[in-house]
Amino acid sequence: PSALCLSDLDAPVILEFLDYLERDRGNGIRSRNLRLAAIRAFFRLVALRDPASVNLATRVLAIPVKRADRRLVGYLTRPEIDAVLAAPDRTQWTGRRDYALLLTMYNSGARVSEVASLQRRHIQIGSTSSLELHGKGRKERRVPIWPRTARTLKTWLDSRDPSPEAAAFPNARGGPLSRDGVNYILQTAVRTATTACPSLSTKHVSPHVIRHTTAMHLLQSGVDIAVIALWLGHESIETTHGYLEADLRLKEKALQKLAPAGQAAPRFKADDPLLAFLKTL
Numbered sequence: 001p002s003a004l005c006l007s008d009l010d011a012p013v014i015l016e017f018l019d020y021l022e023r024d025r026g027n028g029i030r031s032r033n034l035r036l037a038a039i040r041a042f043f044r045l046v047a048l049r050d051p052a053s054v055n056l057a058t059r060v061l062a063i064p065v066k067r068a069d070r071r072l073v074g075y076l077t078r079p080e081i082d083a084v085l086a087a088p089d090r091t092q093w094t095g096r097r098d099y100a101l102l103l104t105m106y107n108s109g110a111r112v113s114e115v116a117s118l119q120r121r122h123i124q125i126g127s128t129s130s131l132e133l134h135g136k137g138r139k140e141r142r143v144p145i146w147p148r149t150a151r152t153l154k155t156w157l158d159s160r161d162p163s164p165e166a167a168a169f170p171n172a173r174g175g176p177l178s179r180d181g182v183n184y185i186l187q188t189a190v191r192t193a194t195t196a197c198p199s200l201s202t203k204h205v206s207p208h209v210i211r212h213t214t215a216m217h218l219l220q221s222g223v224d225i226a227v228i229a230l231w232l233g234h235e236s237i238e239t240t241h242g243y244l245e246a247d248l249r250l251k252e253k254a255l256q257k258l259a260p261a262g263q264a265a266p267r268f269k270a271d272d273p274l275l276a277f278l279k280t281l
Contacts, residue, residue: 006046011059014039018063029068036065073242074209075216076200081106083197084205087189093159098185100156101169101177104131105207107149109214109232111135112207116177120157121164125150135233143231182207215243 018036021027027035040061047057076084085102089095105115114133122132129150130142145153153168160166167176177185186207194200203209211232218228229240270278 006050006053006056009060010056011063014060014063018066029066033065033068036063073212073216074203075212076203076205076209078217080193080197080200080203081210081213081217083193083200084186084189086196087192096156096159097169098189100152101182101185102189102210103149103152104145104169105182105210106214107145108133108143109211109218110143111211111233112179112182115169115207116179116182118168119164120160120162120166120168123153123157123168125154129153133233136235139233141230141233179207186210212243215240219243 014036018032021032021035022029040063043057043060046053047061085099085106088098088102090099101115104110104118108115108131110118110131110133114135117134118131122134124130124132129145129147131145133141133143135141157168160170161174167174169177169182171177171181183206186205190200190205215228215232218231219225223231225240225243226237228243229237232240234240
């Protein structure tokens with residue numbers, strides 16, 4: 001790489017590299033577009049710092065991103081998430097930790113990085129219990145937790161290191177769990193829960209799917225989408241619209257308000273109180 005010149009990195013070479021990622025490396029379209037975004041960022045800098053290479057940079061910046069199929073958001077049903085929460089063996093300290101961790105993830109809709117970095121000082125338990133989460137872009141937000149979650153966390157934390165800086169969910173060595181550690185705990189719970197809830201065997205359950213599950217259950221309970229966006233820490237409400245697209249139940253309710261094809265639509269007929277009110281205008 002140190003022997004490369006800018007002139008070696010023309011648009012055809014970049015396109016060949018992107019095709020190689022998909023063909024030989026097995027990368028998906030999203031990964032391909034991420035690599036292209038990094039290359040574009042570099043050539044924007046080239047255009048500013050090296051005016052002689054503007055034509056080269058322009059050709060590379062003109063390479064379009066590849067369109068990908070947009071999949072519906074995956075989430076768990078109520079029976080499925082209940083089976084996952086019931087999986088840890090709470091007679092062991094690891095089972096109590098895993099139960100508290102999974103319940104907190106479902107209650108808060110936290111990202112895996114947010115829940116892994118959670119410390120005792122970030123958990124407020126009292127008349128109004130809440131979590132302080134530190135998300136993308138160093139943004140902070142508070143989310144309320146159920147009394148059930150608060151009781152579980154209090155019982156768990158009372159048996160652990162009382163230091164405010166201590167990890168809320170430590171690993172076997174007392175340090176904070178890694179992202180892989182959180183995912184391992186979740187996958188163990190899912191394998192155990194599959195016996196009681198076979199539908200889990202057909203789903204890919206990741207920590208982010210638990211976050212999607214929280215959002216979908218809030219939406220199905222009638223919570224406004226703007227509140228859900230604040231709850232999840234989305235920078236734009238457009239990100240949260242994906243849950244509306246995936247909620248079949250919401251679409252079924254809308255369909256029930258429409259007369260089936262071949263039937264006459266019912267005409268509105270005002271009742272007596274409405275007619276009496278209109279006569280007074």
